[in-house]
Amino acid sequence: MKLNDEEQAMLAGEMGETLRWAIDHQRQVGTFFDAPDMVPVTQAHIMADPESLGTAGADFVEQLAARSDRVRIPTITDPRGIDFSHADRLGQTAAMQQLERRIIGGLEKLGVLMTNTCINYQTILPPLRGEHLAMGDTGVTIYCNSVLGARTNFEGGPSALAAGLTGRTPRYGYHLESGRRGTLRVAVEAQPQGPAEWGALGGVVGRIAGSYWSVPVIDGLCDPPGSDALKHFGAALASFGSVAMFHIPGVTAECQRIEDAFDGPPPEPARVTAADLAALIKGDAADGEKVDVVVFSAPQLSLYELAAVAGLLDGKRVHRDTTLLVATSPENKSGADRMGLTARIEASGAILLEGVCFYQSYARELAEANGWKRLMTNSAKLLNIISGYGYLPTLGSTESCVASAVAGRIVR
Amino acid sequence: MSDILRCHPGIGPAVRGIALVAADDFSARYDLDRLKGVFSRPGHKLFGQAYHGRILVLNNAKGGVATAWMLREMAARGIVPAALLFNRVNPILAQGAAFAGVALLDRFETDVTQRIPNGAELLVEPAEGRVTIVSVPA
Numbered sequence: 396m397k398l399n400d401e402e403q404a405m406l407a408g409e410m411g412e413t414l415r416w417a418i419d420h421q422r423q424v425g426t427f428f429d430a431p432d433m434v435p436v437t438q439a440h441i442m443a444d445p446e447s448l449g450t451a452g453a454d455f456v457e458q459l460a461a462r463s464d465r466v467r468i469p470t471i472t473d474p475r476g477i478d479f480s481h482a483d484r485l486g487q488t489a490a491m492q493q494l495e496r497r498i499i500g501g502l503e504k505l506g507v508l509m510t511n512t513c514i515n516y517q518t519i520l521p522p523l524r525g526e527h528l529a530m531g532d533t534g535v536t537i538y539c540n541s542v543l544g545a546r547t548n549f550e551g552g553p554s555a556l557a558a559g560l561t562g563r564t565p566r567y568g569y570h571l572e573s574g575r576r577g578t579l580r581v582a583v584e585a586q587p588q589g590p591a592e593w594g595a596l597g598g599v600v601g602r603i604a605g606s607y608w609s610v611p612v613i614d615g616l617c618d619p620p621g622s623d624a625l626k627h628f629g630a631a632l633a634s635f636g637s638v639a640m641f642h643i644p645g646v647t648a649e650c651q652r653i654e655d656a657f658d659g660p661p662p663e664p665a666r667v668t669a670a671d672l673a674a675l676i677k678g679d680a681a682d683g684e685k686v687d688v689v690v691f692s693a694p695q696l697s698l699y700e701l702a703a704v705a706g707l708l709d710g711k712r713v714h715r716d717t718t719l720l721v722a723t724s725p726e727n728k729s730g731a732d733r734m735g736l737t738a739r740i741e742a743s744g745a746i747l748l749e750g751v752c753f754y755q756s757y758a759r760e761l762a763e764a765n766g767w768k769r770l771m772t773n774s775a776k777l778l779n780i781i782s783g784y785g786y787l788p789t790l791g792s793t794e795s796c797v798a799s800a801v802a803g804r805i806v807r
Numbered sequence: 808m809s810d811i812l813r814c815h816p817g818i819g820p821a822v823r824g825i826a827l828v829a830a831d832d833f834s835a836r837y838d839l840d841r842l843k844g845v846f847s848r849p850g851h852k853l854f855g856q857a858y859h860g861r862i863l864v865l866n867n868a869k870g871g872v873a874t875a876w877m878l879r880e881m882a883a884r885g886i887v888p889a890a891l892l893f894n895r896v897n898p899i900l901a902q903g904a905a906f907a908g909v910a911l912l913d914r915f916e917t918d919v920t921q922r923i924p925n926g927a928e929l930l931v932e933p934a935e936g937r938v939t940i941v942s943v944p945a
Contacts, residue, residue: 423818428898442875447836447877449880455879531872548898551876607897607898608895639897755873782848782849785847
């Protein structure tokens with residue numbers, strides 16, 4: 396892997412231990428993936444929730460922060476694990492909160508902007524086509540690559556932090572034109588409606604694609620989807636399949652016609668039907684069973700999604716044996732406060748969480764502290780993740796999630 | 808007689824250990840109870856099995872970026888796989904292995920989950936892109 400003079404100086408330790416660590420980490424990853432060199436990036440986005448870092452990760456961040464180096468490009472954060480205004484009520488312990496404060500303090504010293512969001516492409520600064528990035532959330536990565544035409548790999552927390560410090564990242568995968576070409580075609584014979592169905596489509600296509608290095612080209616969708624639809628589709632596709640990019644002819648940035656996406660004639664498609672989507676949604680339906688917690692999260696909600704939830708909750712009360720959690724970004728929370736959405740949501744007894752995401756919030760310990768087992772959500776991504784934390788998840792529409800939270804049992 | 812598998816050069820130190828094999832995919836967040844050191848996702852083919860000190864032999868990396876931090880956290884607590892062998896990984900597993908100093912190899916000449924028997928003793932040499940099957944269970 397070729398390093399320029401500045402990168403060689405970093406690696407030799409001539410620019411300090413922090414940059415030596417950062418460029419060496421990037422060199423190891425780049426060499427593993429046969430990157431020819433580094434590419435400058437304009438933004439970095441760090442996933443750094445306390446459950447993932449643990450004490451070892453917090454120690455590492457604090458060690459970097461104790462030195463003088465700071466990030467050299469705009470570097471922002473993915474959702475955090477704790478909303479301090481609700482932590483005690485949810486049973487997040489003092490030790491969890493202390494660890495979270497240590498990580499926040501370290502990142503702030505490093506010059507990181509604490510945006511605490513996985514929808515930065517909707518709320519902070521959407522990148523432009525061709526812009527090279529180091530994005531540290533799979534949903535953010537797939538949206539930026541596909542919908543916006545920017546260029547980024549999945550950058551885990553340490554790598555995104557390294558990119559923020561060096562201002563570059565190894566040039567492989569989705570930074571290369573050759574990595575962005577379609578590898579399979581999927582013909583969709585159903586028109587998804589709402590977050591759960593768009594997420595289910597992402598889940599079904601993700602199972603077909605099945606690899607980070609696959610780029611599915613989605614054919615057959617009738618209506619142009621909006622940003623929230625593609626947010627749920629991409630997040631589920633990335634979660635179920637580890638996929639980092641897709642094309643939809645006439646919708647995504649690099650594909651006006653299906654022929655644009657392939658080198659050569661488009662291949663015969665795999666077909667996805669309405670029955671395939673219904674099967675994923677039905678899954679563990681558990682109709683009529685008690686629901687312990689209903690979660691709107693993963694990804695965080697847009698203002699429009701918050702308004703929809705508020706409208707469904709108007710005049711209703713969440714059942715006393717059920718908890719309804721709604722998670723959004725700090726920017727959207729501020730807007731929701733100002734526009735009266737927070738008051739409408741919380742009047743029902745629901746909890747509106749700011750700057751966190753459910754599965755990044757010590758989900759296993761939350762279940763133990765609150766006696767939660769049966770979880771309902773409109774997020775296919777959360778459905779895919781959360782069973783490993785001991786939950787029994789059910790996927791449903793936004794409307795059925797709210798109805799279930801009010802009834803205290805699964806209503807579909 | 809030893810049996811040698813070749814692959815792309817990997818990351819991390821040379822290690823020797825016992826293989827835990829499944830034709831399934833992997834994410835530390837999705838699939839593990841890291842406090843108990845077991846696979847905790849009910850649908851996973853290694854559900855309920857302990858992974859500490861074993862050489863995990865699996866198919867693909869799953870979605871999610873948390874593994875990039877988690878491998879180091881697992882290593883710090885001393886409950887971590889000895890090495891990771893995959894048919895193909897995503898960047899997150901490579902980043903996590905580099906950050907944690909855990910051996911990682913992928914891109915074998917054959918389906919590694921079919922080629923390595925569960926319980927085999929392996930010598931993993933990332934720099935050489937080489938895995939030696941030292942012995943197989945009787």
